[in-house]
Amino acid sequence: MDEIEVVNLTKDYGHGRGVFDVSFSVKKGEAFGFLGPNGAGKSTTIRHIMGFSKPQKGETRICGMESFSNYDKIMGKVGYLPGEIALPEGLTGTEFLGMMAELRGGADKARVDMLLKTFDLDPKLQTKSMSLGDKRKLAIVAAFMNDPEVLILDEPTSGLDPVMQQVFVDYIKQEKKRGKTILLSSHIFNEVEQTCDRISIIKDGFIVSTFETNSIRHNENKQFELFFKNKADFDRFAKSLPRVRLVKGNISRAGIKSLHPKELKILLAIKDKDANKLTELLSGYDLKSFQQVQFTLEDYFMQFYKEEKDFGGVQWKKKK
Ligand SMILES: Nc1ncnc2c1ncn2[C@@H]1O[C@H](COP(=O)(O)OP(=O)(O)OP(=O)(O)O)[C@@H](O)[C@H]1O
Ligand SMILES: [Mg+2]
Numbered sequence: 001m002d003e004i005e006v007v008n009l010t011k012d013y014g015h016g017r018g019v020f021d022v023s024f025s026v027k028k029g030e031a032f033g034f035l036g037p038n039g040a041g042k043s044t045t046i047r048h049i050m051g052f053s054k055p056q057k058g059e060t061r062i063c064g065m066e067s068f069s070n071y072d073k074i075m076g077k078v079g080y081l082p083g084e085i086a087l088p089e090g091l092t093g094t095e096f097l098g099m100m101a102e103l104r105g106g107a108d109k110a111r112v113d114m115l116l117k118t119f120d121l122d123p124k125l126q127t128k129s130m131s132l133g134d135k136r137k138l139a140i141v142a143a144f145m146n147d148p149e150v151l152i153l154d155e156p157t158s159g160l161d162p163v164m165q166q167v168f169v170d171y172i173k174q175e176k177k178r179g180k181t182i183l184l185s186s187h188i189f190n191e192v193e194q195t196c197d198r199i200s201i202i203k204d205g206f207i208v209s210t211f212e213t214n215s216i217r218h219n220e221n222k223q224f225e226l227f228f229k230n231k232a233d234f235d236r237f238a239k240s241l242p243r244v245r246l247v248k249g250n251i252s253r254a255g256i257k258s259l260h261p262k263e264l265k266i267l268l269a270i271k272d273k274d275a276n277k278l279t280e281l282l283s284g285y286d287l288k289s290f291q292q293v294q295f296t297l298e299d300y301f302m303q304f305y306k307e308e309k310d311f312g313g314v315q316w317k318k319k320k
Contacts, residue, residue: 093123
């Protein structure tokens, strides 16, 4: 049994909106990233995992407990950071934390103080007069103050400045070392890449790829930017190789990834094992320069979100 389980979760809001047949699981001690842009279905999935919403089909479980029927137990067990923070007005930060601690059966004062210091928050402020970042920090302290074993974080750094984003990432890395199970939704590549062991990409409510973060870093593809001297050679090269097409779940693709005619630039992906054939391949063309570029999580993600359109890649089925 995994710590967090999502099995064929479907919630259809109509007009292709919602989540469809979403499945993934997070093992104990694992950090799992849920990556997708606005409206992809991250919060919908997370709300089901937390037990706030009943699935139309499928099931979600935390520590073996079905979410919807164990909503209260789950709230007590999980450190949850909602995507949209709605704080009650007329309270100071300290009063809000006190209220949350009471709901969860108490919190260790030394731990609360440590968190306030780490995230540089003055809890004496009224929630009403807090900035967006302060509200986020207060919700972070509330989510972590009971030292929960499972952390479910929905776009945790939205509203935080870059320095605080890094403080958050470092904190999550520490929590991971302490054996916590973490589900983190985000559209920030760097944050997910730094913290997560595995990642799912969600698009239009469907999971389109699940992979180990290391498989991006140790990808068997290499990428090169080729700059041509003239349009004729650019065109000839563009026609000589296949274009990269998407295959579900496959991240090692070889061929032309993108064409940039204005700059006479081509982005080429080749397999590691074929790297030594590159000079041979390029010898028949008039090139200004070429250089290797790192393959990143963003590159991989963009294959699903950008180049699909350019290259007519696989269209993921959308339910009507
Ligand atoms: N209660 C609802 N009723 C109708 N449609 C909804 C509801 N909740 C979400 N949706 C729709 O479902 C889709 C997924 O929304 P969701 O909030 O899960 O996206 P998200 O990935 O969290 O996006 P964001 O990054 O903006 O937070 C969107 O098209 C949204 O409009
Ligand atoms: Mg959301």
